[in-house]
Amino acid sequence: MDDLLEIGGKKIRSRLITGSGKYRDERQIGDVVAAADCDIVTVALRRVDFDHPKDSVLAFVPKDKILLPNTSGARTAAEAVRLARLARNMGCGNWVKIEVITDQKYLLPDNMETLAATEILAKEGFVVLPYMSPDLPLAKRLVAAGAAAVMPLGAPIGSNRGLRTLDLLEILVEEIDAPVIVDAGIGRPSHAAQAMEIGAAAVLLNTAIASSNDPVSMARAFRLAVEAGRLAFRAGMGGVSKQGKASSPLTGFLDG
């Protein structure tokens, strides 16, 4: 049975979304994307030189992938909106990952500005994927505003610390009627598998692949981890018990 992820009217086969920054050599991107077998690749608009597109990172993203321009560098909703419109005008499609960051130390998203940008861009027909701190009321507002998915962080960008926000992510997965894509903080394949096991629709990661010594092998490892986690989630995982099964049941007398 096909297990497709639907976002913005498109059926997506791969639940691993990769980035395109931080590589020592952008020519690695094609091989990495192939090894990750992903369908969606995010690109930081701040780094795209539209005056010299042949030299820009866009030239290295395989043409058959869905381009997910991100608004990294935006400090306000207005800046994010402007970047998104620019991307669409430049032929980068109508998908956008909203990234509004007012904190350069931890690169945590500004949820308020993110919501404001989502409201505007969803109305303009963008497929909006907002990067957010995992907050349930905000996630509901984002979806109500037209977000095609929500992208809560597992840990700060680039930290490779794993799912530090696990309890909050589980609540979002349970309560939000839109794909929950865990973005940021995933440093190891086991983190990606864990995100999929709890029912995340997909994961987005970049640093863990781009900054590894062998990005292509690491991309393959993440593909396998995401597939494994997804299969496990769909198969229904056994419950976890911290207690042993008592050989002398305490309520056995009720059966007597």
Added chain:
Amino acid sequence: MSFYETITRYSSFDFGGFLASVTPEQVETIIDKDKLLEHDYLALLSGAAAGFLEPMAHKAASLTRKNFGSVMFIFTPLYVSNHCDNGCPYCSFARQHRIARSHLSNAKIREEACAIARTGMRHILVLTGESRSMASPEYVREAVSVVHEHFSSVSVEVYPMTTEEYAALAAFGADGITIYQETYNEAKYHELHRGGPKDNYVFRLDAPDRAARAGMRAATVGALLGLYEPRSEAFFTGLHAHYVQKTFPSLEVSVAFPRLRPMVREFEAYCEISDRLYVQMLLAARLFLPRCGITVSTRESREFRNAIAPLGVTKMSAGVSTAVGGRAAGSASTSQFEIADNRTLDEMKSDLAGLGFQAVMQDWNSHYLAEEELPSTFNNGIH
């Protein structure tokens, strides 16, 4: 709120005593910590920590790769005026020196900007000597405006300005400022700058605050190493960046550790900064401030810059001339200092690639936020 409060807090601090008291065991513990406190940072600048450069380097390299990736941001300076009202004894541009003074017209600035842009450079730093009369705020604005037409991002390194003046610069296309305190030691600062317009320690110290309030996106701070005791200068550089980062979280903050270079007249430096001490400062800053930018200019040699590229550096200048009008054809004026790395941009890119770094020419494009419709050059769809 001002960084001056921090400076004051340390005014009677015994740096020598503290640095001498640090033990190797303390250093080892600090290197293993996730988050460093102020005194941890200072301990990493101690003589004891000099014995741990290798483990510090490994941690610095790993932190930098995680936070910034295997990339190096590239920029180039453009000197537009070397008139100066100050008498800084360590600088070739100082008013007492009989050097060829030059002041580029808008047309000449455009010529220079075009020549530089043709090399593929996208980020530029516009510099002037500190003369409010010859390089007035209006002149700097004009220069920024002209240069901005040819570059993705423009920063300025000029005299400290008021918030309103910075706001006007930002409106004309400037994204960031670089301002060196020269020395964080207040007494030494006044000794070196007595009588000149620069003799206002706090006004200079607070320049990044005003730039941030004016809407600038980035600021680079630091001291000119060689003017005073270098370990405390490095310490205050890190603390200054930390203060600015905390006070203005949306500002991208960087530090630099420029060493005094030979200039037009001999100046007796307070001390020489050895390569070993320079590296220690770099590593300590990276461990204390994992997300902070670290800039290294062509004051440093090709060999040295290649060697330290993986140790925490995030930004390097390339294709540099420190003379006014040094790029386009024609005569260049006296240089501010002798540069030690004459590589072209292509040579830099090639060296960086060999070291495992992608040279990033554009990390921001302020034109993308412009109110007007997209420039006519933006006419090619990509996908």
